[in-house]
């Protein structure tokens with residue numbers, strides 16, 4: 410094991426870096442897209458159900474199918490990491506748009522009305538009042554999306570790009586257990602760390618949820 | 622002055638919430654909109670700050686139609702207080718109060734300084750500034766709500782059942798403080814309540830609404846009690862309106878009889894009425910400034926049916942029995 414680690418430190422380090430980028434970039438993109446979608450689903454009530462249904466369907470597409478299918482739609486190369494980023498962004502949006510909508514719907518309408526009556530315009534009310542109050546719900550969704558992305562990246566290894574997942578494929582090809590173990594341990598550690606980071610951020614930005 | 626000109630509001634779905642309302646709310650005074658639930662009070666109030674758009678008719682502030690004004694700017698100039706305060710749960714008490722000054726573009730520093738001043742005005746110590754709304758009692762939240770509405774010193778305040786959600790003891794306290802505050806500030810206030818007692822206690826004018834969004838009567842509290850416009854108003858105002866109307870007159874003109882039979886101390890202050898088992902308490906005293914209602918109550922509760930008047934030094938200077946009060950009221954009527 411130690412032997413394996415020292416001999417392959419560079420490969421492992423590269424795989425880890427790739428894994429982080431492939432998993433977290435979609436979280437960022439997904440969040441940026443999900444906020445306006447979630448807002449629209451609340452603002453225009455009739456949009457909520459169709460939107461939830463659409464994302465439910467998207468979320469149920471097997472990741473491998475999406476990885477293989479996307480090059481056809483996007484015109485990208487089969488081995489392009491863009492496919493992974495786009496696929497995971499789709500999953501993230503599917504998950505977070507609903508969370509953002511639910512978070513915004515959980516805001517007491519009386520509070521929103523009070524904000525309006527005090528002279529907030531809609532955009533500033535969204536960023537200054539509604540989103541901050543929805544944040545505990547939204548961040549809970551963000552944790553799920555992040556952890557799920559970190560585990561999904563590995564599937565990409567089956568089509569040749571997949572961060573730590575490449576360690577699994579190599580291990581299977583060579584009937585060699587060390588890379589598989591290292592891959593599992595690192596991706597679990599990564600997921601745990603990312604989750605912890607979000608929890609810490611949450612504690613820092615929502616002190617009011619612990620008041621009472 | 623806030624003017625409703627033949628205002629109608631029909632909600633989609635068919636309910637007529639406000640039916641041809643014409644009403645003037647005088648500047649610097651508190652006008653209370655009162656009536657049973659669902660009679661269009663909240664709807665009327667919200668047409669003033671454009672939270673609700675009239676189906677027809679106009680609402681004017683100092684002669685200017687609100688419909689032509691920028692919504693957000695209009696609202697920043699109108700304080701708004703609601704039943705459960707509607708505080709922002711994610712902001713401290715101080716930042717809640719600083720909201721409108723910040724929206725108006727003041728620096729965080731100035732806004733917070735103002736907010737701190739206002740907290741004090743509504744009877745909250747600086748110790749509350751850093752708390753979150755969830756850490757306050759209902760009454761305290763309501764005070765913060767009032768401070769938040771006052772923070773940018775708006776000439777107009779809209780209040781929708783601001784004191785309904787707190788218990789009666791706290792409510793009475795908030796009433797007293799609010800009346801004092803309004804005496805200093807002289808805002809133009811429109812307040813909604815379903816509680817006629819609150820309306821009569823707080824309002825300079827009272828607008829009584831009836832189901833279907835009709836204005837049944839607009840009058841001063843005194844006129845409302847003395848001359849209800851119809852059976853609905855008379856019934857709504859209550860069967861004890863005669864007794865309650867005594868609140869509006871002081872005892873300054875009420876004739877008294879010389880002090881007799883009352884045990885006094887050496888300074889002339891009342892000790893009690895002599896009885897077979899020793900002295901019996903007078904149950905309280907009144908001055909010329911007290912209302913006739915207080916005097917009547919004292920006479921009824923007194924062990925001998927007589928209320929004791931005292932001068933500024935606390936010495937008894939006159940007696941009034943309930944017969945005397947009845948005679949006085951009868952003489953006023955004729």
Ligand SMILES: Nc1ncnc2c1ncn2[C@@H]1O[C@H](COP(=O)(O)OP(=O)(O)O)[C@@H](O)[C@H]1O
Nearest residue numbers: 632634636638657658659660661662663664665
């Ligand atoms: N947003 C709305 N949509 C439809 N009907 C409404 C709405 N708001 C109030 N109403 C109806 O209008 C009438 C007056 O309501 P409201 O002004 O809230 O009365 P109040 O404040 O006197 O209790 C009621 O019948 C109520 O059901």
Ligand SMILES: [Mg+2]
Nearest residue numbers: 662663664813
């Ligand atoms: Mg109401």
